[in-house]
Amino acid sequence: MPVYQTVKEMTGALAAARRGGLSIGLVPTMGALHEGHASLIRAACAENDYVVVSVFVNPTQFAPAEDLSAYPRDLEKDRRLAEAIGARAVFAPSVEEMYPEGDSTWVEVGGRLTGLLCGRSRPTHFRGVTTVMTKFFNIIRPDRTYFGQKDGQQAQVMRRLLTDLFLPVELKILPIVREKDDLALSSRNIYLSEDERRAALVLSRSLKEARGRLENGERSRAAILDGLKNAVQSEPLAVLDYAEIYNFPDLGETGAELSGQVFIGLAVKFSRARLIDNIVVDLG
Ligand code: AMP
Numbered sequence: 001m002p003v004y005q006t007v008k009e010m011t012g013a014l015a016a017a018r019r020g021g022l023s024i025g026l027v028p029t030m031g032a033l034h035e036g037h038a039s040l041i042r043a044a045c046a047e048n049d050y051v052v053v054s055v056f057v058n059p060t061q062f063a064p065a066e067d068l069s070a071y072p073r074d075l076e077k078d079r080r081l082a083e084a085i086g087a088r089a090v091f092a093p094s095v096e097e098m099y100p101e102g103d104s105t106w107v108e109v110g111g112r113l114t115g116l117l118c119g120r121s122r123p124t125h126f127r128g129v130t131t132v133m134t135k136f137f138n139i140i141r142p143d144r145t146y147f148g149q150k151d152g153q154q155a156q157v158m159r160r161l162l163t164d165l166f167l168p169v170e171l172k173i174l175p176i177v178r179e180k181d182d183l184a185l186s187s188r189n190i191y192l193s194e195d196e197r198r199a200a201l202v203l204s205r206s207l208k209e210a211r212g213r214l215e216n217g218e219r220s221r222a223a224i225l226d227g228l229k230n231a232v233q234s235e236p237l238a239v240l241d242y243a244e245i246y247n248f249p250d251l252g253e254t255g256a257e258l259s260g261q262v263f264i265g266l267a268v269k270f271s272r273a274r275l276i277d278n279i280v281v282d283l284g
Contacts, residue, residue, distance in 0.1 A: 025051040033053075039177050117265050152265060153265070183203070243265070262283060
């Protein structure tokens with residue numbers, strides 16, 4: 001299976017696929033592929049004839065102090081995994097290919113959606129994501145694109161982008177894939193020390209506790225948030241970045257009494273990694 005590194009090569013291969021009447025699926029990733037990515041590629045291969053997995057560590061979505069240079073990279077391993085599942089191409093352009101000299105256009109979803117949750121701790125992050133994704137959509141012109149609920153806010157930002165720009169791409173959002181002990185899979189989990197790996201279970205554990213309390217009839221937003229914050233703060237190796245509750249899927253504000261579908265999101269910092277996780281609970 002080919003790895004295309006230039007826009008010209010990629011669009012050439014896609015033109016041939018399109019002439020053959022093939023439907024096109026795009027799975028955007030930053031590489032270091034794991035079972036979470038594999039679930040997206042599998043879904044894409046089930047629903048499209050020609051699946052492109054993009055592997056691009058996008059510099060514009062990292063802030064200067066973040067882990068851009070340390071981010072794990074293993075293109076050959078990613079290529080083998082994508083091929084084994086049935087993808088037809090990997091698109092792995094260089095930074096210069098995606099942002100050639102003179103590049104100066106940003107695509108930004110404005111409003112409150114990109115200012116809350118991860119947008120508060122990473123104010124320039126979503127602008128980088130939506131800019132590079134618009135480029136990918138224009139290069140690949142997929143029929144469908146696949147995102148993980150792991151990055152639940154990103155998936156909703158993507159929905160906004162596609163809707164607002166009338167981009168003819170169907171958005172598919174797939175469930176979070178977890179380790180056996182419930183830690184959400186993430187390329188950044190490799191940054192954790194052994195002790196931090198154990199401590200990182202505080203994310204899924206506290207979210208499950210919150211779900212349990214809601215299932216037992218608790219409806220107070222403040223009580224659920226207090227429970228989450230206390231759980232994270234009782235873990236000495238973890239530093240709470242945020243714990244928030246919003247309506248799902250639009251991430252609108254909830255009332256003091258929770259109802260309907262709610263999104264509970266957590267971000268927690270460890271010495272070298274910032275991890276995120278979330279659950280959606282349907283309160284009817
Ligand atoms: P990344 O390479 O981390 O930028 O992620 C690429 C895509 O894979 C995004 O749509 C993520 O939401 C998705 N993804 C990452 N981890 C998981 C996971 N554990 N379960 C499901 N999807 C995931």
